[in-house]
Amino acid sequence: MxxxxxxxxxxxxxxxxxxxxxxxxxxxxxxxxxxxxxxxxxxxxxxxxxxxxxxxxxxxxxxxxxxxxxxxxxxxxxxxxxxxxxxxxxxxxxxxxxxxxxxxxxxxxxxxxxxxxxxxxxxxxxxxxxxxxxxxxxxxxxxxxxxxxxQLQAISKSTHNLSDKPHIVVAIEGSDPDNTSYRVLRHLLQLQIPIKVSVIVQMSYAHDVDELKLMALSRKNIKVIQKDNAIYELLEVADIVICGAKYTPYKVATIGIPCIVTCQDELDMQHIFPTETNGFINLGLGKKLKQSILQNAVMEYLLHEARCEHAIRKQLNIDLxxxxxxxxxxxxxxxxxxxxxxxxxxxxxxxxxxxxxx
Structure with a gap:
């Protein structure tokens, strides 16, 4: 516009x-x-x-x-x-x-x-x-x-249909002080199903990006991208987004994508936009995120199409x-x-x- x-x-x-x-x-x-x-x-x-x-x-x-x-x-x-x-x-x-x-x-x-x-x-x-x-x-x-x-205004999302290899985009904001990106990727790699994962970290990422890339080599279809605002290139093709609790949920809800949220700190946990009411699964503090909790949230979306549709409908009803x-x-x-x-x-x-x- x-x-x-x-x-x-x-x-x-x-x-x-x-x-x-x-x-x-x-x-x-x-x-x-x-x-x-x-x-x-x-x-x-x-x-x-x-x-x-x-x-x-x-x-x-x-x-x-x-x-x-x-x-x-x-x-x-x-x-x-x-x-x-x-x-x-x-x-x-x-x-x-x-x-x-x-x-x-x-x-x-x-x-x-x-x-x-x-x-x-x-x-x-x-x-x-x-x-x-x-x-x-x-x-x-x-x-x-x-x-x-x-950049977000130019993205249009078609009707949500999961591909044979669902594409999960991990986008933790800013410097990611607790290295939630690493924890999330490690948990996702334990899923015994065919998936594609893209991990986006910003240029301000506070940790060794080579550690992420090394972990990504252990499985096919895993990509680590260090680039500011690379999320705009991937939202259109994402089946699920895993992100922080600040501004990224708004970006997701603008176009409507099943989304799992992790919080950086107690202040993030008080933000009430990225919650179930608005179509998000909020898992609380990223530094305390357990493998089983994250995997259950991912599988909830992958196994239940109605759950995805319900989440997308809630997001789009906000009409951002x-x-x-x-x-x-x-x-x-x-x-x-x-x-x-x-x-x-x-x-x-x-x-x-x-x-x-x-």
Whole structure:
């Protein structure tokens, strides 16, 4: 989908992005997608210094302004003096956002779980948890806050029919600190059935990729791929995806694939999107994953076609493909008329859609 402005505007929008603490590149993907919704001549992208992020942006033909700390960020933003700041660089502290608000009229955040979010004009929570207390009115929480990357929009999935050798794609996000990729592959190799396995690790993978490749040699049809965003090349042909609990489940649910989720830590276990309600089998902590549990989950999909269809139907019913249009409308409302944006938020919350639970 190509985004264009319907109205000419001289208002400047700045996007600030950073990889997650575990080097997940999705926030960088998100600001690329969001920036395409605005006039290129009136946008700037700032990125916290990280070689993985900079290499990824270089591949996309984007040269961002680079900053290393909050002091440099403030200095760069002060020079740019934007009308709208879209911040996707993790959680923030209140003093930083209060200072930025002295010279930036409107500030929107994605997945900010710090105190700074309370001072922003709007906060989208994609990695949301079960509500335990009422959030502030400007927090929009739920699946509708997920921004669909451009590469994902081009993938179409046909009716799910398992092949003679089901293709299992393993895609653990970021640096994979507990080496869940290794544990999952070791367990899959013990399945006494014909399967094809593709293990994707990102360039930030924190372990020796040769160990994975060596293990893959023990059986035919096993492939290890170290490449950022290789998942887009494999989703279209995957019969089952095994992934982490952050952003990859959203990518899977956008096109509908039976999916097994493992969590990196206790915080991941609190994310309530990748659960049975939305069509996922969630196995909990990857570092505690037992062979029998993983194999049973895989066989549940392979032996029961109705189980696969049910999972896919639940994912597709969320209708994530409509998200970008919704988010674009909201962002444009802020830049066109900030005074009306609060009313827009109230109206959206009043709808109480299943996609936006706050």
């Amino acid at each position: 190509k985004y264009q402005n319907n109205e000419e505007t001289n208002k400047k929008t700045v996007f600030v992005g950073a990889v997650t603490p575990c080097y997940n590149l999705y926030p960088i993907e998100r600001i690329i997608t969001l920036s395409a919704m605005f006039d290129k001549q009136q946008t700037e992208i700032l990125v916290r210094h990280d070689e993985h992020a900079l290499n990824f942006l270089k591949q996309k033909g984007i040269t961002p302004i680079v900053y290393k700390n909050d002091k440099q960020l403030i200095a760069e933003l002060s020079k740019l003096s934007p009308d709208l700041l879209i911040h996707d660089a993790g959680s923030t502290e209140l003093p930083l956002i209060d200072h930025l608000k002295t010279f930036i009229p409107t500030i929107l955040h994605f997945d900010d779980f710090g105190e700074g979010g309370s001072s922003a004009d709007c906060v989208f929570h994609t990695l949301y948890q079960e509500k335990r207390e009422k959030l502030l009115p400007h927090f929009l929480v739920g699946p509708s806050s997920y921004v669909v990357p451009k 493909n409509r998200n970008n249009q919704y988010i674009q409308s909201l962002l444009k409302s802020f830049i066109a008329s900030p005074a009306k944006s609060t009313a827009f938020l109230v109206e959206e919350q009043a709808k109480k859609t299943s996609g936006m639970i706050q």
